[in-house]
Amino acid sequence: MSSIRFQALKEASNRKLVEFQESGRKSVLFGANVFNDKAMKQYLTSDAFKGVQGAVQHGTKIDRKLADYIAMGMKEWALSKGVTHYTHWFQPLTGTTAEKHDAFFETSYDGSDPLEKFGGAQLVQQEPDASSFPNGGIRNTFEARGYTAWDPTSPAFIFGTTLCIPTIFISYTGEALDNKIPLLRALSAMDEAATEVCKYFDKNVKKVTATLGWEQEYFLIDRSLANSRPDLIMTGRTLLGHTSAKGQQLDDHYFGSIPTRALTYMRDLEQECMLLGIPVKTRHNEVAPNQFEFAPIFEETNLAVDHNCLLMDVMQKVAERHDLKVLLHEKPFKGVNGSGKHNNWSLATDTGVNLLSPSKTPMTNLQFLTFFINTIKAVNDYEALLRGSIATASNDHRLGANEAPPAIISVFIGEQLTKVLAELEGVSTGKLSPEEKTDLKLNVVGKIPDVLLDNTDRNRTSPFAFTGNKFEFRAVGSSANCSNAMTTLNTIVAKQLRDFKTAVDDLIESKDMKKDDAIFNVLREYIKQSKKILFEGDGYSEAWQKEAAKRGLSNFKTTPEALKARASKQAIDLFSEMGIMNQIEVEARYEIELEEYTKKIQIEGRVLGDISKNHVIPTAIKYQNTLIENVKGLKDIFGSEFESIAKEQIILIKEISGHIEGINSKVEEMTEERKKANNLTDAHAMAEAYCNHVKPYFEIIRNHCDKLELLVDNELWTLTKYRELLLTK
Template sequence: MTNPRFKAILRHGDIIAATKELPPGQLPSESFGKRVFNRSVMQKMLPKEVFQNVIAAQEGREKIKKEFADTIAVAMKEWALSHGATHFSHWFQPLTGLGAEKHDSFIEWAEPGVVIEKFSAKQLIQGEPDASSFPSGGLRTTFEARGYTGWDPTSPVFLWKAGDGITLSIPSVFFSWTGAVLDSKIPLLRSDRKINDAVLRVLKLTGIEAGFVFSTLGMEQEYFVIDRNFRNLRPDLVLLGRTVLGAPSPKGQELQDHYFGAVKDRILRFMRDFEQAAFELGIPVKTRHNEVAPAQHEVAPVFEKASLAIDHNILLMEIMRQVATKHGLCCLLHEKPFHNINGSGKHCNWSLSTDTGINLLDPTDTPENNLHFLIILTAILHAIHRHGKLLRAAIGSVSNDFRLGGHEAPPAILSAYVGRELEALLKNIEEKGWHKSSKGSDSYDLGLHVIPELKQDNTDRNRTSPFAFTGNKFEFRAVGSSFNGSLPITVLNACVADSINEIMDEIERGSSNKRKLNPKELLESVMPVLRKYIKASKAVRFEGDNYSLAWAKEAKKRGLPNIAKSLYAFDALTEKATQKAFTDILRKEELNSRYEILTEIYGHTLNIEAKTIVDLFDTEVLPAVFATIRDLAEAIEEQKDLLGKKAASRQMARLKEIHDLVEKGINLVDRIKILREDADSLAGFERSKELLEEVFPLCLELRGISDSLEALVDDRHWRLPKYREILYMV
């Protein structure tokens, strides 16, 4: 039988030869929001007062009025039907980390045997999917299955195209019949409300006019794209999205020739296709390029309100997977699909904005009054210092553990980089207790008179830092590529709001008189408080190379947590400091449920990895090795007959090398099976710990043996696509 791997290689050549050019696409401005029930659509279809109510609800200023709900539902239905929709769905984010949906058709009985399309206010506002199989972390039992979805008007309704059908999708929150929070969206929206209340205190103190404040987000999404034929021949990629075994390609990323290189035609067609679908859903994707690793790429959008940006990112990941299939490709969003080359992250560029258009983390937005920036910056650093373990938990997973600390991602130590200029400012406040304005940024002189003037930023971009200030935002680089960004951003909002409130309480106690202070008096009253908090959080500021071993040692001296395995960070969700920061966001039992769910998922993932590598070793590696041993043994016997035993001694050594590796591998498989069974007798944290500490190291050892055997086995017998094919034949 012909090796299926060779067949896939041949098919790849046929696919490339047969690839047709896509017809010219629409301009983004022409297609943007085409499948969204957006402002322009609503303005045409809704009465003025109803339209104004929906816009106010989108901005979080008021609720949808009951008397308007039917009018809105009818307009949505008519708009959806005009685009060919047949079903509607409440689209929500359960605690699986993914999106979820249940489709209902618009039909209702008009009379016996006759149906009509109908969509009511009740169907729009609230749904009732079966909640029994979603993780709840003990918030409800299996026999108490009822859960409700509720329309979230802050995120626009859209039309989802899949399987040649169109569904009206209604972004929603999800909760149990007792009111317990069962999703990622409710805490995120509550955290935004909390940071709004906290920051408005700062703005009132410093004289900045604003009606409300919200967190903003730009999510850089890294991903791999490989040929689908190769993916389908790799059970580990099918089940896990990552290779549990695979010898390195002779060429990796050491030449750095892929990074920002010319994008291959086939990949560019895929990019263009998914960008078009994204534009139609109102997702403002802007940047695309090759990343460091072969077959790795990145897409980045324009900034949006954080909750909408996260909704859009979840949709974008699904669009990318969907479109890749149409192109005979597979989009891998796992944090570490391939061993010994860079993994993928989701860099979350986070800031705070006002309804009046001020970016509160951009000092140039209000150059005449930057005290609010200094207060918020101090609170952010304090929050990162105090809640480092909690932030580590928020980015925790088995898949991200593979990535963190490698030379493509920040380490598990949560530190912050603020840049040379701000670092000098903070040191000045620490040492002298006063603030001195610095000069504006300079221009670069490259000695080339034909080059236009290039402005110098007020900070560099430290790509090794997990939380780096980049001039007008913080880049949270430690978030994993496959993540729903809700939990990391919820934690960030909650912790920063908590620190702002603490700082503001102290400032207000120190200036208890009712008289409004002039700028100089205000600065004098605020600066001692800021100095105290800047000093207290000094340990979290680091300007150097976060990849270096020296930093790990220095971080330990500073008392910063360095939690390599996420399992040991998750209990931060149950700590009192977390409960305080999450006041009005999640209750104690709801935080405990997140701990239980994350711990359980961690163990399940390790268990699936262990079962997968054992299966591959038994059914793929061993047959290939045994065939090679048989061929090699026959060849050695022929050598002996022709040249004598001594001449075949080197070949015998190779045969023994393969034999010894096989014996070690079989012994490891037996041990893994026994230890897995032992772990299955446990539950919760103890089961996950057993899998992590006892089973997983043996899996890594088994991988090493398998990869060594791959390098020795006759290529004709190796059926699994190799790294050199997967990464370079795209």
């Protein structure tokens, strides 16, 4: 590229930024730091551009020579924006993102001038030294070779002065070491299965895309106050702390006027999101004090997952500029609502149809019912696996805690759609008469759009709810990478659609049925088989716990329980059959998730022991000594009468001693249980030991500490209190 053209493009980019700053229009800034179609058309040859488009839209392979041209254009675009480094940006099995930066700058051995270099080899593949990432036994620690490979379906972007290239992460022996590979495979399986089913209704459909719209909840805390709490810094949540007199009782924070400091942060974050092409649209206060939410426009699932991972990183970096701390933990504060990340999921065709949105014609409504009922059937058959996909130590605090969906997976569809399914269930088996078919299409299927206009109110206690034109998986945790939930959901629905296609084709061929008759017959059976998963009532009620048990639904309250489904024969068979993960990859993830759970509980136990013994007890003793000196002084003044005069002080001294003794003894007991757990060699046994024998001490120790917080002089208490953390503007 000529230096004249390079300078012209750089000046044009600068003018765009100035234009945005003057106008305030987000549309001007959106995607300015993304190597999107607009940038590619400027910096790539037509062949190179077509190569990328072919890879994105049809999965065609980009040859190495073409990759060189793409890399050259990407480099020039990045340099025009002041970029100095590039990185392969990937999602290892830690739940976060990873990156290793390399400079474009290179020198040569022959003494010629240094230059900026970046070719197809660097773009397409790298070999990071990534032996320290969890691998679940897929490879030995001394075998560091793992490869990152470019994912052209997620565009490269610039953050700071670094060009970030989204990639997959794979072992030397070919197993997936990241969250992206299984997700991409699941989305491909969904595309293939859903497209085949769509052809029953529209032969023009060539592609089906799974879409995702996440809702990111979070807390925003003053950074200096957060830094004063070792538990917040090391575990992401407060392990002790008495609830504030005023919390969320009045619901005055929810949807209220956004505090100025938070709004300033949000505006700054939104600008970064616009530059990065993250289409955030909604911002508002959440229920708890200092709790907020961001939500974007729906996107293709792989891109939406990447954008959410990126957002969680950007949120922290922007918060630093504002002396704030973002808390993404599902339950950072006791006594107020925790945070989730609702995953709104749907399916869209390349002909512009949302497959989970009915319309005014019976044929499109039959298509809607096909995907609607198959999704319900998939959740019914794999509810335990779906629960396992959202199981983490931090999400255990939310699920079933009367603020988030219960640990029992069920599907809410509303009263009116329940009636529609009941009517469909009642149709006769076999071939429908012309009168039956007309009645069914006009009086049942045809009325669905009107039904949805006046549908039953949403059910916030449902973990998997239909909300008009999508399903909302409400049980995903706020700190989670959406890929686990989305890989599982898309896989089970793809499997179900594949089975549905086989069943319908079999009826058409073996029973000589018309297509519509066959579809109605299969859907009718699915409705019967999926009744146990449908629930319209209060998911928090004790009655539902009992009813769910009668129905045979799982109710895994803890992560070690829930994760068993992740490595069950059902899961291994499913992922293997669908080509998502082989047995080694499935079992590796199970081991990694167990290990992560154990480590998090282990860290929390150690931090709680440290704080309670090195912060709480010394402070309590200091105040107790003050009380003792006070009692001694009263005795010197009042003699034998001092006991009645110092009665309250003496009671207080005894109370403090009781809580100190309680903390000391329980911390010692907890430490012994931790030692026993650490001696176990089986990952599941160790996780269960931490869950059942170590974690129960947390609440007991916390209770003693929180009681002391109320007893000890506020001026002496060394830990920032809830009223300061949550109610500071």
